[in-house]
Amino acid sequence: MSERTLHGLDFGLDHTGRMRGIDEVEQGLACKCECPECGSPLVARKGAVRVHHFAHQGESCTTGAETALHRMAKQIVADKRRLVEPGRDTPTVFRDAALPDEMYWPGRRPDVVLLTESMTLQSR
Structure with a gap:
């Protein structure tokens, strides 16, 4: 699954090692999140037109969205x-x-x- 086929990543990895949803972080690079697959910085895109999402600051990796969803699911099960x-x-x-x-x-x-x-x- 490529993140380009969707709207971007729904979750990013914060500086503490926890997965965060787009509505939990500040906009832009102030989110201080990275891709859980490739480690590249993510930008929190929270505009008025498109669905809020994370995007790679530079070139996108192809499995970041799948890895982010997988890690978030594991985190939810462990937390609950x-x-x-x-x-x-x-x-x-x-x-x-x-x-x-x-x-x-x-x-x-x-x-x-x-x-x-x-x-x-x-x-x-």
Whole structure:
């Protein structure tokens, strides 16, 4: 997915490492955000005509929009610590959450690790 096929990026990475929505930041380069894919500075475009969005200050990368959406989804799950599983009516509440950038299990690379009271994470 190229950001050029959409209106731009919906989310940018701020100086603290958190994903931010366009309405959470100041306009222009004052947003102090970067692309979570390529690390280039982003401009917060918040004009009166087009949909508000982030855009690369320079040349755009091709996967920034997809990476931004993916990272924001992971951040929301980790922050909320609850998830509705298929086949259940009520959400499962988790006691802890982690966003493991470099965590691997045999044959798996998790995006988010959620821990319940009965489940603990052991690394070997």
